[in-house]
Amino acid sequence: MPDGFAAQAKNLVETGRVVTPTGSMVRKREQIGLSKEHSTATEDVQKILKKTGFSKLISSK
Amino acid sequence: MKYGLYWGCLIPARELSYEVSVNKVMPAFGVELVKMEDTNCCAPFGIQSLDYTSWLALAARNLCIGEEMGIDIMTLCNDCYESLLMVNTTLKAHPEVRNQVNEILAEVGKEYKGKIDVKNMIDVLYDDVGVKKVKDAVENPFTGLKVATQPGCHLTKPKRIHFGVREFDALDELVMATGADTISYERREMCCGGPLRGINDELARDVARIKLVNMKNAGAECIVTVCPFCFVEFDLGQLEIRRHFKEEYTIPVLHFAELLRMAMGMKLDDWEIKSHRTPLAPILNGRS
Numbered sequence: 001m002p003d004g005f006a007a008q009a010k011n012l013v014e015t016g017r018v019v020t021p022t023g024s025m026v027r028k029r030e031q032i033g034l035s036k037e038h039s040t041a042t043e044d045v046q047k048i049l050k051k052t053g054f055s056k057l058i059s060s061k
Numbered sequence: 062m063k064y065g066l067y068w069g070c071l072i073p074a075r076e077l078s079y080e081v082s083v084n085k086v087m088p089a090f091g092v093e094l095v096k097m098e099d100t101n102c103c104a105p106f107g108i109q110s111l112d113y114t115s116w117l118a119l120a121a122r123n124l125c126i127g128e129e130m131g132i133d134i135m136t137l138c139n140d141c142y143e144s145l146l147m148v149n150t151t152l153k154a155h156p157e158v159r160n161q162v163n164e165i166l167a168e169v170g171k172e173y174k175g176k177i178d179v180k181n182m183i184d185v186l187y188d189d190v191g192v193k194k195v196k197d198a199v200e201n202p203f204t205g206l207k208v209a210t211q212p213g214c215h216l217t218k219p220k221r222i223h224f225g226v227r228e229f230d231a232l233d234e235l236v237m238a239t240g241a242d243t244i245s246y247e248r249r250e251m252c253c254g255g256p257l258r259g260i261n262d263e264l265a266r267d268v269a270r271i272k273l274v275n276m277k278n279a280g281a282e283c284i285v286t287v288c289p290f291c292f293v294e295f296d297l298g299q300l301e302i303r304r305h306f307k308e309e310y311t312i313p314v315l316h317f318a319e320l321l322r323m324a325m326g327m328k329l330d331d332w333e334i335k336s337h338r339t340p341l342a343p344i345l346n347g348r349s
Contacts, residue, residue, distance in 0.1 A: 004259015005107045012108060016101045021074040028077060032332065038073045041099040044122065044169040051168050054115040 009058045013049055016042035062189050064135035065127045066094040070102055071289045072137055078333035082318035083137060085327055090190045097126050103144040118165040120148035125171040133178045135185055139288035143215035145179045181216060183287055187231040195238040200326035202240025206344060209281035210236055210243055213288030214252050236285055239324035246279035255290040269298045273310050283344050284314045292316060297338045313341045323348045
């Protein structure tokens, strides 16, 4: 599996997103009046990926 | 005009000027954007290639949220657009696949019903608002600015899905509504190279360079895109390509929402201008 895809997949399983904001970006969002972060259904993503076998596929790599 | 706004991952995490510009521009055309809460990753083509069923189920979960809101979805990112549009099209056309996906979604208390459509911001501006209204809203036109448009792969492809959805040149027409001139350049339809990042960085850089050479040779003074991945590839990418190939590229890169916002007379804040890695100074002309 290419490193780029592996990193995306790991982020997805752990956070529900493939790209997550850095700490400095979260602070910047607050500074300019945007919501701190956009809400993510991480638990639902983990349940779906467990059901499809994706989590197992990734952890075996 | 009311849409469920699906932000995706990359824009809120990296491209805040795009987020701010959409929030300022779209309501000015009477487009009400209702933020979709508790969404998940779209999931992009990388996830699709790893496991097709997971891709279907994750995108379908987002579609379910739109269905629960009772409104169509508007996307901003080409990858998000591709995933949500393709999965929506697939699940509507193939009941057996829909049943399989719904068995998975039952784990999280969701059911896909196929009741809504998915649009890109360009669809909404081109089809719902209309080019004339966009043109009428322009107060500070970019008269004569030579723009190379980069629609990105998934605004127009695969054509079996997009055929009949929109004219390929919708983005160009909208750019011209701001007073700018769009230029033709070789291999305009070609990928920016971004999807190859993390897989073959050298090839990604070569692909981006080919596009930049063609844009530069055609006289581009600005690159305008709607895709956050294309944006990174050309904005940040120009620095890397300059360094690696010892060639000079200084073409400012804008999201279409930023271009339209400035054309409508709204200025970019200082932090937004600085967030662009390739300086915007040559095209601002008093707009900051």
